[in-house]
Amino acid sequence: MGxxxxxxxxxxxxxxxxxxxxxxxxxxxxxxxxxxxxTGLTNRDISFWCSGSSDYLAGRAFSFISAIDAIGxxxxxxxxxxxxxxxxxxxxxxxxxxLGEADTALxxxxxxxxxxxxxxVLAMQLDPYVAAPLWPxxxxxxxxxxxxxxxxxxxxxxxxxxxxARSRSDAMNNPHAQLSGHVDVDExxxxxxxxxxxxxxxxxxxxDGASAVILASAERARELCENPAWITGIEHRVDSPAIGTRxxxxxxxxxxxxxxxxGVDGVTAAELHAPFSHQQILxxxxxxxxxxxxxxxxxxxxxxxxxxSAGLSRIGEAASRVMRGQDQKVLGHATSGPLxxxxxxxxxxxRDS
Amino acid sequence: xxxxxxxxxxxxxxxxxxxxTLGPFMTALRSRxxxxxxxxxxxxxxxxxxxxxxxxxxxxxxxDVADTGTVLSWSWAPQPLEGQPLSTPFAWALVxxxxxxxxxxxxxxxxxxxxxxxxxxxxxxxxxAQPLGRIQDIVCFEPAGDAPAAGAPAAxxxxxxxxMLTTPFSLSLTHSASPEESAxxxxxxxxxxxxxxxxxxxxxxxxxxxxxxxxxxPTEEEVQLPDTGTVTTFCIxxxxxxGQRIKPPxxxxxxxxxxxxxxxxxxxxxxxxxxxxxxxxxxxVWKPAEEWGYTLENIRHFEPSGEPDAAxxxxxxxx
Numbered sequence: 001m002g003x004x005x006x007x008x009x010x011x012x013x014x015x016x017x018x019x020x021x022x023x024x025x026x027x028x029x030x031x032x033x034x035x036x037x038x039t040g041l042t043n044r045d046i047s048f049w050c051s052g053s054s055d056y057l058a059g060r061a062f063s064f065i066s067a068i069d070a071i072g073x074x075x076x077x078x079x080x081x082x083x084x085x086x087x088x089x090x091x092x093x094x095x096x097x098x099l100g101e102a103d104t105a106l107x108x109x110x111x112x113x114x115x116x117x118x119x120x121v122l123a124m125q126l127d128p129y130v131a132a133p134l135w136p137x138x139x140x141x142x143x144x145x146x147x148x149x150x151x152x153x154x155x156x157x158x159x160x161x162x163x164x165a166r167s168r169s170d171a172m173n174n175p176h177a178q179l180s181g182h183v184d185v186d187e188x189x190x191x192x193x194x195x196x197x198x199x200x201x202x203x204x205x206x207x208d209g210a211s212a213v214i215l216a217s218a219e220r221a222r223e224l225c226e227n228p229a230w231i232t233g234i235e236h237r238v239d240s241p242a243i244g245t246r247x248x249x250x251x252x253x254x255x256x257x258x259x260x261x262x263g264v265d266g267v268t269a270a271e272l273h274a275p276f277s278h279q280q281i282l283x284x285x286x287x288x289x290x291x292x293x294x295x296x297x298x299x300x301x302x303x304x305x306x307x308x309s310a311g312l313s314r315i316g317e318a319a320s321r322v323m324r325g326q327d328q329k330v331l332g333h334a335t336s337g338p339l340x341x342x343x344x345x346x347x348x349x350x351r352d353s
Numbered sequence: 354x355x356x357x358x359x360x361x362x363x364x365x366x367x368x369x370x371x372x373x374t375l376g377p378f379m380t381a382l383r384s385r386x387x388x389x390x391x392x393x394x395x396x397x398x399x400x401x402x403x404x405x406x407x408x409x410x411x412x413x414x415x416x417d418v419a420d421t422g423t424v425l426s427w428s429w430a431p432q433p434l435e436g437q438p439l440s441t442p443f444a445w446a447l448v449x450x451x452x453x454x455x456x457x458x459x460x461x462x463x464x465x466x467x468x469x470x471x472x473x474x475x476x477x478x479x480x481x482a483q484p485l486g487r488i489q490d491i492v493c494f495e496p497a498g499d500a501p502a503a504g505a506p507a508a509x510x511x512x513x514x515x516x517m518l519t520t521p522f523s524l525s526l527t528h529s530a531s532p533e534e535s536a537x538x539x540x541x542x543x544x545x546x547x548x549x550x551x552x553x554x555x556x557x558x559x560x561x562x563x564x565x566x567x568x569x570x571p572t573e574e575e576v577q578l579p580d581t582g583t584v585t586t587f588c589i590x591x592x593x594x595x596g597q598r599i600k601p602p603x604x605x606x607x608x609x610x611x612x613x614x615x616x617x618x619x620x621x622x623x624x625x626x627x628x629x630x631x632x633x634x635x636x637x638v639w640k641p642a643e644e645w646g647y648t649l650e651n652i653r654h655f656e657p658s659g660e661p662d663a664a665x666x667x668x669x670x671x672x
Contacts, residue, residue, distance in 0.1 A: 019356050021531045025563035029571065043569050059361050059526040069562055072569025116526040120434055124522075128367065129375050130400040130488045131458055133520045135436035140445040143428025144458075151426075151472055196429035196467055242402055244447055244456030248426075 001098045005221040005228030006323070006348060009316030010034040011211035014178040014304025017114040018208040022058035023066035024110030027210035032070060032106070035214055039224045041104065043072045046214075048102035049079040050093045052086030052109040052308045056124045059116060067110060078102070085109060085273075086211070087311035087334030087344050093215050094234055103217040104224075109309030110210035118206050118307070126338055127241050139195045139203055141339050142276040145248045147197045149278050154249055157197060160277040161188040164201035164302055167277075171299025178207050178304035201302075204275040209306025211313040229319035229330070229348040233261030236344035243339060254286040254333070254343040261345040269294045269321050270331040271314035275301050279340060283333060287345070293331075297321070311335060315346045322350040357535040357647060364523035371516055373413055374403040379515040383486035387478070388415045389453050399453035400488075418452035420478035421497055425449055425456050429467045436523070438493045444470040448494055460493040469496065486515030533561035533572055538647040540577075544639065548613055550574040556614035580637035580652070582610040583663040585671050589626045602626045608635060608655055609671050616671055619649070623656025632668065634660035 010031040020026035036042055049071060053064045064081045071077060082088045086109025093105035113121075119137035126132040149155045162185055171180035188201045214224070221228040237253035237260075240246050258264060270293050274280035280302075284295060298317040301310045311334025318332040332346040371379055374390055378401050381388045390401035391414040398412070405412050427446040433439055438460035444467070447456035461476055463469035476494035484490035530538060533549055537560045540547035549561030549572035556565065561572045587606035604626050607616035621629050623638065635655040645651045 019529060021529055021534075021563065022526075023563070026531065029564050029569065032569065056524070059363050059524055059528065066563075069564040069566050070569060072565065072567055074567040115528070116524055117434070120436070121524060123436075124524075128369060128520065129371070129379075129518060133488050133518075134438055134459065135434060136445055136458060137434055137437075140428050140430055141458075144426045144445060144447055147428060147472065148426045193429065193431075195431065198428070240402075240406060242398070242400070242406075242455070243458055244400070244449075245398065245402065245406065 001100070003218040003230055004094050004097045004215055005218070005225070005230045006213055006315070006319035007216045007221050007225035007228050008035045008039050008214035009211070009320050010038070011176050011309070011313050011316065012209050012306075013176050014207045014209045014306055016178065016206060016208070018112060020112065021066075022060065022112045022115050023063055023069075024053065024112070024210050025067060025070045027110055027208070028067060028070035028108060028212070031210060031212050035106070035212055039214055041214070041224065046104050046106045047078065048093055048096045048105040049077055050081065050089035050105060050107050052082045052084055052089040052312065053111060054083055054308055056121050057111050057113060057116065057307060084336040084342070085308050085311035085334050087315055087332075087346070088236065088336065090213055090215065090312055090315060090346070091234060091236060091344060094231060097215055097217050103220050105215045106212060107215065107312060108210065108212040109312045111307035111309060112208045113206045113307050114208050122338070131243065138338065139198060141243065142203070142279070143195045143198045145339055146202065146276065146278045148248055149282070150197055152249065155278050155281045157189060158185065159281060160202050161185045161199075163277040163280045164188060167296060167299045167302035170297055171303035174298045174303065176304065177299050178205050180299060180303055198276065202277040204301045204305035207304050207306045209304065209309055211306070211309040211316055213312060213316045213319070225323060227323045227325055227350055229322035230351055231346060232349050233347040234345070235260035236342065238342045239340070241337075241341060248339060249282065251282060251286040251340045251343060254283055254340065254345070255288075257343050257345040258287040261347045264288055264293070264331060264347070266329045267293050267331045267347065268329060269297055269318060269327045270333065271296055271298060271300065271318040272333045273301055273311045273314045273335045275305055275335070277302060282340070287331070287333065311344065318346075319348050322348055325350070354535070356529050356532055357538055358527050358529040361526045361528035362523065363526070364521065367520045367522055369518045369520070371518055372403065373411065374401050376514055376516050377415055379486040379518065382488070382490040383484045383512065383515055385420070385480045385484055385490070387418050387420050387450060389418050390414060391416050396454045397452060398455045399450050399457055416452065418450045420450065422448045422450035422453070422476060422494075424461065424470070424472055424474045424476060426472060427461065427470050429470075438489065441465050442467075443493065446470075446476070446494065448476060459491060462493045462495050487518060531563040533563055536575065537561050541649060541651050542645055542647050544642060544645060544651065546578045546580060546610060548576045548578050550576050557612060558615050559610060559613050559617065576612065578610045578612050580610070580639075581658060582608045582613070582635055582655070583668050584621065584629060584631060584633040584635055585609050585616045585668045586631060587621065587629050589629070604629045606655070609668055614671070617649075619652065620654040621656065622654040628657070630662070632662040632665060634658045634663060
């Protein structure tokens with residue numbers, strides 16, 4: 001089976017609120033146009049489409065169908081959808097190209113988190129028998145995990161604030177970021193708790209947004225991109241939905257995915273999908289990243305967290321560094337589900353032509 | 354002009370069957386008892402897991418555990434959200450019940466004072482006055498030192514096994530119309546039928562779309578359409594159903610307005626259902642103008658216009 005590479009990435013501005021629809025068309029049309037312009041492809045040239053989004057976020061059944069208007073789906077197209085972060089749609093597209101059933105794929109994710117109460121919406125992804133009926137919200141759950149780490153000495157509130165401050169300052173180089181700027185760690189720590197032990201800066205902001213990635217087969221990649229980001233390892237794993245059973249201070253699924261994706265030797269930049277500050281520390285350890293790797297140079301999701309495209313954006317941001325010639329080997333990580341339940345690792349490399 | 358938006362509240366009941374592991378757990382809760390299930394490595398799981406995390410074997414080796422336990426971790430909920438166990442500030446906690454090896458997620462009531470909750474604290478279940486066989490039969494946990502809540506344990510062990518779980522579900526959202534849809538809805542409020550034309554293929558869509566499904570570009574040019582059209586296809590509704598507003602039989606049809614390239618669904622009334630046919634020419638019957646809103650319901654229905662039928666070739670490519 002042939003190789004597959006990322007040859008294009010585009011994202012909508014990460015913003016607190018858009019005036020658009022929940023079907024994402026307004027955000028998707030411009031980024032598709034951006035990708036066509038960058039690669040020279042048209043919508044007719046894409047052989048497989050795959051998306052990630054959520055009906056719960058839109059409050060409508062089959063809401064992803066309306067988004068297909070952004071594609072121009074006539075004559076009929078080959079299309080698929082995952083009800084989770086679009087990083088998993090990218091995995092599906094990677095399989096499709098590996099199998100020789102497509103030579104190009106456009107993967108996209110979108111979410112209008114501002115339409116509802118995100119913390120309550122996310123409760124719907126919990127165990128429906130013993131957890132979801134209590135409506136535990138995403139911030140409350142993250143707080144349980146954060147406290148376990150704080151009280152066991154794995155991380156401190158200061159280290160969590162340092163992650164947040166670094167995310168904001170790194171995001172100053174990211175024109176799409178929602179939050180950026182220099183912030184003082186002591187000032188962050190002086191803020192009141194949002195949900196003890198979490199402060200506002202520990203939680204990813206609520207964000208509307210969308211992103212898209214183009215994948216291509218070995219035969220097409222070099223025609224479309226000067227420096228394709230070749231996918232040398234991609235894996236995903238899942239942990240138990242029983243939150244009280246898992247070791248919340250580890251992420252077994254992340255560790256297993258990183259190992260199965262070929263390890264992290266030589267990775268110089270990693271984009272981690274960590275919606276809460278402590279989760280970045282946890283993921284760094286679970287993947288086995290050391291000081292040689294720059295983590296979240298884009299600012300990560302603490303600087304903007306468009307649901308269902310934020311994980312895809314991590315892969316796209318990492319790939320862009322290879323496409324721009326900034327790094328030779330990078331890693332993108334995505335998560336989906338409560339408390340890092342599902343994790344995906346994508347390792348990408350540049351090649352000398 | 355701003356896009357139109359409106360509240361969208363969705364609610365329904367999820368009804369689930371419980372099976373051989375969760376059924377007995379919920380049945381025990383109804384009797385104010387907690388049971389766990391023993392896994393292949395001896396781990397007592399509370400809440401029970403249906404399949405062993407190591408061997409994947411189905412688990413039904415039940416074990417009685419206490420309704421007292423220890424807080425392993427907690428987070429504070431200063432402003433409880435709709436549907437959560439308490440409406441006053443409380444702590445979420447992972448509670449390991451005495452006799453269990455895993456933790457149950459639930460609420461701890463410490464009278465709104467976060468200073469009274471700590472990791473390692475001992476807690477006891479506060480039971481619902483009328484347990485129904487669901488996780489909310491434990492209202493919350495409370496510090497084990499507090500006086501027992503009135504009317505607690507005295508369990509009633511009779512009654513059939515709990516086999517079903519019904520969980521109400523509700524979300525409140527703000528639904529926004531696109532710029533194209535907003536123009537269309539504003540037009541309806543003025544008694545106008547507004548479509549928009551794709552700048553590439555020149556097809557006219559009503560309602561207008563955020564992007565042309567053929568070309569992927571936003572529709573742009575506004576086109577006012579007449580309220581006359583052709584029935585392209587139809588069905589006769591003979592089946593009564595909940596919420597039905599018209600007595601069957603009646604006709605739901607696709608109406609292709611003159612000048613439009615896409616048909617929409619509406620009612621054909623004003624003639625016998627069996628008279629409706631493909632190609633029939635119809636005209637809108639509007640409600641009185643004072644009843645108009647941002648809705649296609651401003652048109653009460655379509656009725657035959659009396660014109661000769663449209664030739665099949667004029668609408669066949671819209672079928």
